[in-house]
Amino acid sequence: MKPKSPHIVTILQALLVTFLWSTSFILIKWGLAEIPPITFAGLRYTLAFLCFIPFVLLKTNYINEIKNLSGSQWRKLFWLGILFYAFTQGTQYLGLSLLQSVTVSLMLNFTPIIVAVLGIFLLNEIPTKLQWLGAILFIVGILTYFFPISFLQNELIGLGVMFIGVLANSGSAILGRNLNRNKDISPVVITFISMGIGAIIMLIVGLSKDGIPVISTKNSYYLIWLAVVNTAFAFTLWNLTLRYLSAMESSIINGTMLIQIAILAWIFLGETITIQEGSGMLIAAVGALFVQLKKININGILKRQS
Numbered sequence: 001m002k003p004k005s006p007h008i009v010t011i012l013q014a015l016l017v018t019f020l021w022s023t024s025f026i027l028i029k030w031g032l033a034e035i036p037p038i039t040f041a042g043l044r045y046t047l048a049f050l051c052f053i054p055f056v057l058l059k060t061n062y063i064n065e066i067k068n069l070s071g072s073q074w075r076k077l078f079w080l081g082i083l084f085y086a087f088t089q090g091t092q093y094l095g096l097s098l099l100q101s102v103t104v105s106l107m108l109n110f111t112p113i114i115v116a117v118l119g120i121f122l123l124n125e126i127p128t129k130l131q132w133l134g135a136i137l138f139i140v141g142i143l144t145y146f147f148p149i150s151f152l153q154n155e156l157i158g159l160g161v162m163f164i165g166v167l168a169n170s171g172s173a174i175l176g177r178n179l180n181r182n183k184d185i186s187p188v189v190i191t192f193i194s195m196g197i198g199a200i201i202m203l204i205v206g207l208s209k210d211g212i213p214v215i216s217t218k219n220s221y222y223l224i225w226l227a228v229v230n231t232a233f234a235f236t237l238w239n240l241t242l243r244y245l246s247a248m249e250s251s252i253i254n255g256t257m258l259i260q261i262a263i264l265a266w267i268f269l270g271e272t273i274t275i276q277e278g279s280g281m282l283i284a285a286v287g288a289l290f291v292q293l294k295k296i297n298i299n300g301i302l303k304r305q306s
Helices: 006-031 037-057 060-067 071-096 101-108 111-122 129-146 153-182 187-210 217-241 247-255 257-268 275-292 298-305
Strands: none
Touching (some): 037 071, 037 187, 071 101, 071 153, 101 153, 101 257, 101 275, 111 129, 111 275, 129 275
């Protein structure tokens, strides 16, 4: 048998990462039956942060990089930790305690739309016609998914929480792009510091609000898996695949999570999806993909497929 090409292997690795991230929704749902949402998120990301410490301490260049960070860079990393971890991840856990997994995933797909709009004012990046078409498709998909619009009180609260999370996620995307655009801080250091800040804040807030939870052996395993495999390992592997995959390929692979979560939630949580909801979900997923693609190079696609 011929060995698989490196490109195919990289695609399979990226798909593995999205699968692991999709399973997080199921594991979080199970764990929320016992652990309060903010405490759960704080424990997960604090454990993941601790996993990164040995890798950072063993690299002299990372240590020197941290020592040489300016006050401005520390402030940006602090706010990235607040936005991407404390708010985005915290609200995701709160949202999962109030909404179906697919609804939370669908709401998170709103992020590219808001980022595209914010990019006009903050980054001077004007969306293309394809991105505007994607935004329209996404809104049509959302309306199709929720039609007729009728929510229970818990669902309204959940959607409000997720809207705050989407705004925070969008802000973190803009800030993260600003940090990475300068290329003076490595992605590992950005992740390490911002995750540590956000995780510790979530853990302090969660423990202050709900006290120290009693965690069963089973949920301890969930926490360790989420921290070590679905966070530390998966984030590292995803960053590795980004070196070899095009932006379009990464966007398409990342977009499969919505479908993966729907299937996993149906199998393990009994969350059913109607034909109308499924159609709206697919339309929204295509729209979100279009928004993330600034320009499609047809010749490049054909070359990769040949």
